[in-house]
Amino acid sequence: MASLRRALFSTVPRILTSNRTSLAGPQSIHRLLYRSKQRGYLELDLILGKWVEDHIHSMDESGIKSLVHVLDLENPDLWKWLTGQEQPPEPVNSNPVFAAVREKVANNLDNHAAPETRATPGQAWVRGWDDFKKGRDGPIAGNQ
Template identity: 70%
Template sequence: MATLRRALLRLHQTLTLTPPRSSQSLLGSHIGSISRFSSDRGSLDVDLSDEESKRRLHNRLLYRSRQRGFLELDLILGSWVEENIRSLDELHIRALMDVLDLENPDLWKWLTGQEQPPEAVNDNPVFTAVQSRVMGNLNSHAAPETRANPGQPWVRGWDDKRGQEGGPKYGNQ
């Protein structure tokens, strides 16, 4: 719901604060709920002019990265942002904001390689950095044969073996 609210606010700001653009360029910068990584948007308020503004922005982004409501993403994004936020320039901060605007289930599948991300997300430098870290950790701590094939869900049902030879007849025994 908060993502929808932010998208509507961004759309309202774009329509009211910038000179009219063709509908194709306005719609071309968004794919569903995924905003393309581009520097022509003026709707994001990134103020790095003084230390207080930087501190507030960094704190807001750190909070958003740690409080997503999806524990795995809270841990991954929160630690990445905490380690890297001070070295990000305005372009990368905008890229981070685009990543934080993505929906949790989609972002998790894209970061872990369960699904191929859309081109707009795959071209985002912050997404690429976080994904390489996740995949590096995954490859060093989990053998590939223990993971599902791309496109297949990782979470299996509690009764996957029911009805199979040697499997439980009732429930997950």
């Protein structure tokens, strides 16, 4: 029984790594779509999921590898880099998939968000919120 268990568990890492390196099949496209839409940050789920859905079928092997590198990034860092709150490191900045997604985010921000609602580059977006005291930084009414 123990030898059977050991044999089964010794093959699992090889199966996982062999599937991970093979990016040509339709299952891998579905896996990449899933990874782009189920990150755990709703904003990234929507942005990356839609971008990957629109572009994955026209990507070549190097594009897929660039996408995998973006999908391997941590959510908080990726969000700050895409929204311009922090400058990304050079390897990320030179990634063509990251550059295309960042350009889409920048265009959306320019078209749909007032500049005063954005974070100053290099600083986190933190604004006082005061529903009860009606302070200077609080909303006029409701969730504004």
